Amino acid sequence: MTLAPHGPPGLAPWAWEQPDVCEALRARDVGALLRAVQKYSGASPSLIAGAVGMTQARVSEIIHGRREVGRLDVYERIADGLAMPDDARHILGLAAARDRRDGGAAVDLAAFPEVVSVYDAQAAAREEIQRHGRTATTLDVLAVRGLGLIGLDDSVLRTHLARDDVRLRVLLLDPEAPGQVPAPAQAQPCTRACGS
Incomplete structure (x- = not known):
């Protein structure tokens, strides 16, 4: 070369x-x-x-x-x-x-079949996230600075998670955290406390 x-x-x-x-x-x-x-x-x-x-x-x-x-x-x-x-x-x-x-998913999702969608900003994904939240029985969310997805009163998903039949797993990443990945913890099913 x-x-x-x-x-x-x-x-x-x-x-x-x-x-x-x-x-x-x-x-x-x-x-x-x-x-x-x-x-x-x-x-x-x-x-x-x-x-x-x-x-x-x-x-x-x-x-x-x-x-x-x-x-x-x-x-x-x-x-x-x-x-x-x-x-x-x-x-x-x-x-x-x-x-x-510069807008839309930038990741070649064919290389990562477990990833449904990638967005640069929450606003770009709001409608799709809410659509999935209304119908899904299991939701796995990986977000950087994503408390607005589930943690706030006016969050994107909160109103759609007030159902008994939904299982939610969330991994919130802190971009300021050290770059080391901790050992995976045993996933626990979501209870009503997750939505409160």
């Missing part, structure tokens, strides 16, 4: 599909990811540093395992700097690239 003189040290499409790259993405192991970028593109730590907005010393620390990345904004900056394709971003746990987030 030929690198542009000052362009991002992106990988060829086939390189993003290599087992070591996919494993690094799944594990959120940025050191392994940056080593793979070096391996498959020939990029130096200096070129990588310039692309991802870090110092060369910081990139070297990450590559050699002396520093780890755990903040979402840093993952985003690295993904953007490496011109990471959306499939790789999804494996890393990120949304599609910013230039594809």
Whole structure:
């Protein structure tokens, strides 16, 4: 692969599909990811540093395992700097690239059959969320800053959940929280207390 003189040290499409790259993405192991970028593109730590907005010393620390990345904004900056394709971003746990987030679902839902819809803002999804809330017997909601979905008096779902036949599971993500994923907890069926 030929690198542009000052362009991002992106990988060829086939390189993003290599087992070591996919494993690094799944594990959120940025050191392994940056080593793979070096391996498959020939990029130096200096070129990588310039692309991802870090110092060369910081990139070297990450590559050699002396520093780890755990903040979402840093993952985003690295993904953007490496011109990471959306499939790789999804494996890393990120949304599609910013230039594809201009309305509607930006995620290729065929790659994630368990995901029904992805929206940038609650207002864009209000009607569909309420339609599902009126008819569903089970609702699984994953939301970032999503208390307006279920927690407030004028929430999107609250009035539609006042039924005895609905099971609700909600995972609210805090974008300011550390980037580590806790061990999954045993899901508990929703009781009337969930809607109060």
